[in-house]
Structures are given as C-alpha cells and as structure tokens.
Amino acid sequence: MIILVVGGGGREHALVWALSRSGDHSLLCAPGNPGIGEIAKLFPVKASDIDGIVNLAIEKKADLVVVGPEVPLVAGLADELRKSGIPCFGPGADGARLEGSKWFAKEIMESAGVPTARGKIFSDMVSAREYIGEDACKYVIKADGLAAGKGVFLPDNSVEANGILEELFAGESGVQVVIEERLLGREVSILAICSGEKCVILPPSRDHKRLGDDDTGPNTGGMGAVCPPPGTGNRTGEHARTAIILPVLSELASRGIDYRGIMYAGLMITEDGPKVLEFNVRFGDPETQAVLPLVLDDLGEIFISAATGGSLPEHLTIAEGFCSCVVMASGGYPGTYEKGFPITGLDNIKDAIVFHAGTAMENGRLVTGGGRVLSVASIGDTMEDSLNRSYRELEKIDFKGRYYRKDIGRTV
Numbered sequence: 561m562i563i564l565v566v567g568g569g570g571r572e573h574a575l576v577w578a579l580s581r582s583g584d585h586s587l588l589c590a591p592g593n594p595g596i597g598e599i600a601k602l603f604p605v606k607a608s609d610i611d612g613i614v615n616l617a618i619e620k621k622a623d624l625v626v627v628g629p630e631v632p633l634v635a636g637l638a639d640e641l642r643k644s645g646i647p648c649f650g651p652g653a654d655g656a657r658l659e660g661s662k663w664f665a666k667e668i669m670e671s672a673g674v675p676t677a678r679g680k681i682f683s684d685m686v687s688a689r690e691y692i693g694e695d696a697c698k699y700v701i702k703a704d705g706l707a708a709g710k711g712v713f714l715p716d717n718s719v720e721a722n723g724i725l726e727e728l729f730a731g732e733s734g735v736q737v738v739i740e741e742r743l744l745g746r747e748v749s750i751l752a753i754c755s756g757e758k759c760v761i762l763p764p765s766r767d768h769k770r771l772g773d774d775d776t777g778p779n780t781g782g783m784g785a786v787c788p789p790p791g792t793g794n795r796t797g798e799h800a801r802t803a804i805i806l807p808v809l810s811e812l813a814s815r816g817i818d819y820r821g822i823m824y825a826g827l828m829i830t831e832d833g834p835k836v837l838e839f840n841v842r843f844g845d846p847e848t849q850a851v852l853p854l855v856l857d858d859l860g861e862i863f864i865s866a867a868t869g870g871s872l873p874e875h876l877t878i879a880e881g882f883c884s885c886v887v888m889a890s891g892g893y894p895g896t897y898e899k900g901f902p903i904t905g906l907d908n909i910k911d912a913i914v915f916h917a918g919t920a921m922e923n924g925r926l927v928t929g930g931g932r933v934l935s936v937a938s939i940g941d942t943m944e945d946s947l948n949r950s951y952r953e954l955e956k957i958d959f960k961g962r963y964y965r966k967d968i969g970r971t972v
Contacts, residue, residue: 561860564588564617565600566607566637567628570887570917570935571845574852575626575859576600577915583858588620594926595916607632610640617646624649624864627821630706630842634660638821647867650821651841655812658823658839662704662738665839672811674804676836679740685729688737689722696721697742702838703728704736712769712779712838714742743828743835748792749785749847750800750825755866756818757809761797763854763878764788765847766969767826771894773967780894781932784886784968785850790943796834800825804836820866849915849935850885854878884946885937886954886968890918891961893931901928901960912938912953928959943969 561583565576568591576592579585580599587600590613596602605612607629614637617625625641627633627650636653650656657664663681668674681704682688692699696715701724703711715721728737751762766789771777804825812819824840824847852859856877865871890897899918903926906914915937918930936954940946947969954964 561623561864562586562588562621563860563863564590564613564620564622564625565596565628566590566613566625566632568593568596568607569628569845570915570932571843571848572596572628573915573917574848574935575628575843577913578852578855579626579860582856583860585860588616588622590616593916594919594921595914608635610635610637613637614640614644614646617641618644622646624860624867626650626863628842630656630659630840633821633841634706647864648820649863649867651819652817654817655819655821656841658808659841660706662702662838663736666738668808668811669836672807674807674836675833677740677743679738682737682739683735685725688725688729688739691739692718692721694718700740700742701725701728702738702740704738714779743830743837745828745830746789746791747837748789748796748827748829748834749844750797750805750827751843751847751851752801752805752823752825753862753866753872754805754809754819754821754823755872756820756869757806757813758872759801759805759809759823760862760872760874760876761801761805762851762876764792764796764800765844765851767844767847768965768968768971771965773965775971778894780889782844782846782887783889783965784884785844785847786884786943786946786969787847787850787854787882790969792829796829799834800827804834808839818869820869845917846885846887846932846935849913849937850883853883853913853937853939854881879939881939881941882943882946883937883939884943884950884969885915885935886950886964887917887932888934888936888954888957889932889963890928890930891963893963897931898961899928899930903927903933903957903959905957908956909936909953911949912936914957933959933962
C-alpha cells in the first residue's frame with residue numbers, strides 16, 4: 561500500500577518505523593523530520609493544513625492516511641479525506657471531541673458507565689476559585705480544550721491554584737476549565753485500535769509527564785515511557801477493553817459517531833480499581849515509541865481494516881520482553897529554549913532505536929529544532945535490562961543543553 565503518515569514528531573517516526581518493518585508498503589510523510597526522511601519520502605505540508613494534506617493524498621494516490629497529531633483530527637481532516645474517498649486511520653471531528661473537550665469526554669463516560677473522577681466545568685475564575693477553596697491539593701485543574709499534553713495542573717496549595725486559574729482564564733473569551741478530584745494510584749496508558757464498535761488492545765504503557773526526577777516540576781509532553789509498566793499484566797488491558805473502551809465505543813455509536821482510529825485511555829489504578837483520567841484520540845507520545853517496537857503484526861493491514869470499518873484480530877502478536885523510551889530534551893523545555901545546536905553521536909548507537917522529534921537539518925548538519933529532541937528506545941528481557949540499554953546508548957548522544965530524566969521506569 562501507499563501510506564501517508566501525517567505529522568513530524570517522535571510518535572510519527574515510530575509509526576513510520578513500525579510500518580516500514582511490518583509490510584511491503586510505500587511510505588510518505590508530511591511534514592516529517594530528518595529521521596523519518598531516512599525511511600519515507602517527505603513532503604513539506606503542515607499537519608494542520610487540511611486542504612494541503614487532502615490534496616497530497618489524492619495526488620500521491622494514497623491507499624491510507626494515518627494521522628499522528630490531534631489538532632488536524634479535531635479540525636476534521638479524517639472527514640475531508642473520507643469525502644475524497646481516501647481511508648483514514650483517525651476519527652472524524654465528532655469522535656475527536658473526546659480529546660478536543662474534556663467535558664464532552666466526561667459526559668460520554670457518565671452515559672457509558674465508565675469510572676472516572678468527579679468533576680465540574682467552569683466558565684469564570686471566581687466560581688472555580690470558590691469550588692477549590694483551601695483544599696487545592698485535592699484537585700486537578702484541566703484546560704477543557706487541546707493543550708498538547710500540557711493542560712493538566714496539580715496545584716499544591718490555593719496560591720498555586722489561583723495562579724493557574726488566572727493564567728488559564730487570561731486568554732481568549734469563552735475559555736472553560738474542568739476541575740476534578742485528584743485520583744491516587746499508579747498511572748497506566750491503554751491504546752486501542754478501534755473500528756466502529758470493535759477494538760484490539762495494544763500492550764499497556766506508562767508515561768512520565770513531569771519534567772524532573774521523582775516526578776517533580778511542570779508537566780511536559782512526556783519525558784519517557786515504559787511498556788509494559790511494572791505491576792501491570794494482561795488483565796489490565798482486558799479490563800480496559802471490556803469496562804472502558806467498548807462501552808465508550810458503544811455510547812459513541814448510539815450518538816451516530818463511527819469511531820475509527822486509536823483511542824487512548826489514560827488510567828489511574830486506584831484502590832477502587834481503574835478510573836479514566838483522560839481520553840486522547842491518537843497515539844500517545846512518547847508511549848508509541850515504547851509500545852510499537854514490541855508489536856510484530858503488519859500494522860498497515862490492521863490500520864486499513866480499522867479505517868474502512870472492517871474486522872480486527874482478537875489479539876496482536878507481541879514480542880516477549882520489555883521496552884523503555886527516554887526522551888532527550890532541549891535545556892529550558894517546556895519553557896523557553898534555544899535551537900540549532902549540532903547533534904552528535906547517533907552513528908555510534910548499536911543497541912537502541914532512536915526516534916527523531918525536534919530535529920532539523922541546517923547546512924548539512926543535524927541540529928536541535930524543538931523542545932523534545934530525540935527518543936531513545938531499547939528492548940530487553942527485563943525492564944531493568946531495557947532501561948540500562950536505553951541509558952547506556954543515550955550517553956553516546958550529545959548536544960548543547962541536553963536534558964533527560966534519570967529515573968524513567970523507576971518511579972510509580
């Protein structure tokens with residue numbers, strides 16, 4: 561097949577890499593990055609350019625489009641592709657509201673009987689402040705719309721909570737904020753390939769959102785991931801399939817929403833069982849970089865079947881062992897950071913997969929071009945073996961201001 565992957569980050573590099581090893585496919589990517597360019601033909605079309613992506617897919621006679629980021633899905637890219645007769649692995653704008661509006665996701669979960677945290681939605685700062693009161697540490701504050709994985713805040717006190725609310729409500733008019741009870745436990749990410757009311761579950765993973773070791777500092781897009789996480793097993797994925805993913809797909813179908821693509825459920829394993837923290841409508845980043853190296857199936861065939869509403873296998877073929885992914889970021893991320901620093905050492909990597917994210921070519925040299933620069937992923941017989949390989953190989957790579965967490969996979 562001719563497969564066009566939309567996006568240019570570490571997640572998309574992992575998707576292209578997985579598709580390249582699992583079938584005889586001709587791979588295209590827009591806009592891609594230098595790492596993706598080594599295994600797919602790149603086109604300078606932004607992921608947010610709906611018309612541009614549709615026209616490219618038509619021009620190149622793509623058999624399938626796989627959409628990486630959430631923004632074009634919320635904007636209706638999948639709908640426009642399907643109108644043009646091109647199968648798309650990604651939900652339409654109606655289904656993408658699961659990520660586009662956290663409150664819509666809450667309503668769906670409530671109707672479907674899916675366990676989640678209690679919460680309320682607010683349109684003004686005064687009411688939100690009154691709701692939190694002096695017990696800010698008991699709550700989570702979430703921007704209702706898209707926030708690139710950075711719209712979740714865990715205040716330690718009322719002063720910090722007030723500052724977060726002031727920043728969120730200081731933007732454009734019509735802003736809404738969701739405030740939920742804070743759940744305690746171990747986080748697990750579940751990815752499901754969905755075709756209407758059918759799904760197949762990928763191995764569970766765990767993301768590390770906080771910038772610093774010991775889960776300190778601000779939330780980021782993700783500083784690393786492990787698959788499968790310590791303390792989880794096959795029962796976690798099966799429970800998520802029957803108690804969360806399938807009921808949500810059924811509820812969406814009852815509303816006329818035919819969901820085709822990835823459904824990501826971020827779970828907290830509490831004392832009362834798994835509860836949903838959030839839904840995303842695309843592969844997670846960096847979870848994808850830790851999950852896909854263990855999947856042995858031809859993902860192209862599975863994606864096209866899901867995209868066209870076809871059947872799915874009952875189970876995926878998963879390699880034995882564990883996979884870890886450690887993100888190398890620019891100094892200053894997720895705040896202000898500089899770009900354009902040369903990256904060295906990639907030619908010395910022997911025992912890991914390096915996925916490009918924020919990289920660029922400048923005068924024939926590979927340089928830093930974003931906040932999260934590279935993801936280094938390794939497979940091992942044990943989690944400790946996998947982590948040791950990732951960290952050992954990571955030390956061979958250098959660029960000015962490089963930063964990474966040293967405790968990925970070793971914290972809850």
